Amino acid sequence: MKDLALREKNIVLIGFMGVGKTTIGKEVAKRLYRDFLDIDEVIEKEYGMPTRQIFENFGEKEFRQKEKDTIVDLCHNQRLKVISVGGGAFLQEEIKEACLSKCIVFFLDLSWDAWQDRISSIIDSRPVLQGKNREDMRHLFDQRQPIYKDHHYKVTTDNLNVNEVADFIVDRLKTAWNKVDPNPEQQ
Ligand SMILES: Nc1ncnc2c1ncn2[C@@H]1O[C@H](COP(=O)(O)OP(=O)(O)O)[C@@H](O)[C@H]1O
Numbered sequence: 529m530k531d532l533a534l535r536e537k538n539i540v541l542i543g544f545m546g547v548g549k550t551t552i553g554k555e556v557a558k559r560l561y562r563d564f565l566d567i568d569e570v571i572e573k574e575y576g577m578p579t580r581q582i583f584e585n586f587g588e589k590e591f592r593q594k595e596k597d598t599i600v601d602l603c604h605n606q607r608l609k610v611i612s613v614g615g616g617a618f619l620q621e622e623i624k625e626a627c628l629s630k631c632i633v634f635f636l637d638l639s640w641d642a643w644q645d646r647i648s649s650i651i652d653s654r655p656v657l658q659g660k661n662r663e664d665m666r667h668l669f670d671q672r673q674p675i676y677k678d679h680h681y682k683v684t685t686d687n688l689n690v691n692e693v694a695d696f697i698v699d700r701l702k703t704a705w706n707k708v709d710p711n712p713e714q715q
């Protein structure tokens with residue numbers, strides 16, 4: 529696929545697990561009348577089981593390979609999608625490179641203090657949190673932050689509800705689109 533116009537590019541949400549990528553991605557897609565894809569859901573559908581079971585039955589290595597193949601393929605062959613990737617996706621350079629070169633990447637940032645309030649709602653479904661105490665989680669949280677450093681836009685989500693974050697993202701996009709292409713329908 530040739531290089532896309534800014535308005536046609538896929539929008540990708542990145543950030544640590546539990547920051548709200550899946551929930552907010554759906555809302556952004558609704559507001560833009562676009563299809564939404566959550567990479568974990570795509571992989572879960574293919575395997576017919578939840579991520580945690582994929583890790584248990586096939587191992588993290590296989591999950592990461594599938595994650596890479598799925599995201600890189602979408603980046604190169606799809607347009608106009610809103611895509612939420614898993615919190616570990618940007619550990620892989622090929623994923624990072626494909627997303628940053630082909631898509632518009634939003635980093636959803638959340639402080640450690642605010643993130644801790646999410647633990648009870650995500651703990652059972654996140655394989656990488658299994659068996660970890662608070663200190664281990666803090667270590668993982670800190671260790672992961674550098675992988676999100678490269679992005680196009682950052683949204684600090686502390687004190688913002690889901691609708692407010694989605695509105696913020698859509699507002700940022702519309703400003704950027706209008707800057708490069710103020711009258712798209714006249715072309
Ligand atoms: N801005 C927000 N404020 C409060 N709760 C949120 C917010 N964004 C997401 N959540 C909640 O946090 C939990 C994790 O959200 P999820 O979308 O699964 O995160 P991710 O996909 O980044 O792992 C869900 O219970 C969701 O309802």
Ligand SMILES: O=C(O)C1=C[C@@H](OP(=O)(O)O)[C@@H](O)[C@H](O)C1
Nearest residue numbers: 544545546614615616654655656
């Ligand atoms: O951070 C990670 O390594 C992971 C995050 C998860 O996605 P969310 O970020 O949507 O929770 C999911 O891809 C898998 O459990 C691994």
Ligand SMILES: [Mg+2]
Nearest residue numbers: 549550568612
């Ligand atoms: Mg998710």
